[in-house]
Amino acid sequence: MxxxxxxxxxxxxxxxxxxxxxxxxxxxxxxxxxxxxxxxxxxxxxxxxxxxxxxxxxxxxxxxxxxxxxxxxxxxxxxxxxxxxxxxxxxxxxxxxxxxxxxREKGTPLKAFPRISLQISIKGDTEMDYRIEKLDFELRIIGKGQTVKTSRAFKSIPSLWNKAKKAGFMQELKSMSWEDPKCTLESLLGVCGKEAAITDDEFVYFMGVRYDGAPPSDMETLILPPCTWAVFPNVVEAWKRLYSEWIPTSGYELADLPCIECYYPPKHQPRRELWVPVIPR
CATH class of the missing domain: 1.10.10.60 (Homeodomain-like)
Known part of the structure; x- marks a missing residue:
């Protein structure tokens, strides 16, 4: 492999x-x-x-x-x-x-952290639902970024959205999200890692919506080029299985773009999706 x-x-x-x-x-x-x-x-x-x-x-x-x-x-x-x-x-x-x-003293108990050697066991007993979406236009996402520690991301990100809701920022984003819909990526978006270095223990989580107009003065614009995306329901499960199960056997490589968490309105199925930028091998 x-x-x-x-x-x-x-x-x-x-x-x-x-x-x-x-x-x-x-x-x-x-x-x-x-x-x-x-x-x-x-x-x-x-x-x-x-x-x-x-x-x-x-x-x-x-x-x-x-x-x-x-x-x-x-x-x-x-x-x-x-x-x-x-x-x-x-x-x-x-x-x-x-x-x-x-x-240096004899008998002092120390810790030895061994070299990692990776092995993957493909079980195949639990399927992963996904679809491939190709967006042939530039994604313009407006919003705000917050720094998140990678090790606490699953706990910190829901807290960020709760704070955004209380502050009225979430409603402001919702009001702009359907002004000019042109793809299925139309809802609240969490862009995971606006930019990051390989050894960073934290990243910028960008909360926004796809929007082609001029951003309000208190928001930034994030632009992503046209790309092919692998889309997974159930964001948390997708994150946990993406790198160890789907990517190794999919026939796709990861594109050099951030992943996007998409949070849809009530009654939409699925309620959440993870969009992963990919390139066919």
């Missing part, structure tokens, strides 16, 4: 580069995926962010070196990318529960 091979090639590259500066553009190139999607794909599959995985692997190797010999702690800190002994000691203690100097 090409997708699985590429992901494990990324992990091989990271493992070989733990003592050096990691080129994150190269990481995305090896994965044949945008930096935006790779960071979310990695977090979805592994359960931690890419930056956290790299930090844990480096501190695991650092602990091995400190325990095995008389190497200077400063040398180990520099080797694994820390500018000072203090910053290294803080990170080391956060991971291992002890300072680097305490780790």
């Amino acid at each position: 090409d997708w699985l091979k590429r992901m494990n090639n990324v992990l091989d590259y990271i493992e070989a580069s733990l003592e050096d500066e990691i080129d994150y553009q190269k990481v995305a190139q090896i994965a044949c995926c945008s930096e935006y999607h790779f960071s979310r794909m990695f977090s979805s599959i592994s359960g931690i962010s890419l930056s956290e995985y790299i930090r844990r692997r480096r501190l695991t190797l650092a602990a091995f070196e400190i325990q095995k010999g008389d190497v200077r702690i400063m040398d180990v800190a520099v080797k694994y990318g820390y500018d000072s002994v203090d910053s290294f000691a803080r990170a080391f203690k956060k991971t291992h529960g002890f300072t680097p100097s305490a780790a």
Whole structure:
């Protein structure tokens, strides 16, 4: 499976580069995926962010070196990318529960975070409903962005919409959403990651609607080019299964555009959809 091979090639590259500066553009190139999607794909599959995985692997190797010999702690800190002994000691203690100097003592319990090796088991017992939509026009979305921590996205995003409702912002968006409908993407939209780097632990969640007119002065305009989209009902389930189940076997690659959560009016079926930008392989 090409997708699985590429992901494990990324992990091989990271493992070989733990003592050096990691080129994150190269990481995305090896994965044949945008930096935006790779960071979310990695977090979805592994359960931690890419930056956290790299930090844990480096501190695991650092602990091995400190325990095995008389190497200077400063040398180990520099080797694994820390500018000072203090910053290294803080990170080391956060991971291992002890300072680097305490780790020299025999009997000190430390933590070893192993290298990840990805495997995918295709069960096939639970289908994923989807459809393909091709929008041959530019998507102009107006609204406002809020910073969200990736690890808390499933809890934070509903809270953002609740606050938008209480503040009247949601109603303002609704009143504009059907002024000039021309596709099925006509409702409240949550654009997941207006822009993001590969190691970001947070992203900008852009709440808005598709709108071709001039935006109000307190809103921004986000423009997405024409694209093909894979559309899934049940947003939460789709997010959980997208990277590990659908993408590896679909015949599509992820396009370098953000995903969109679409929230429809009452009585619409389905009530919510996840729109994922894709390119045929």
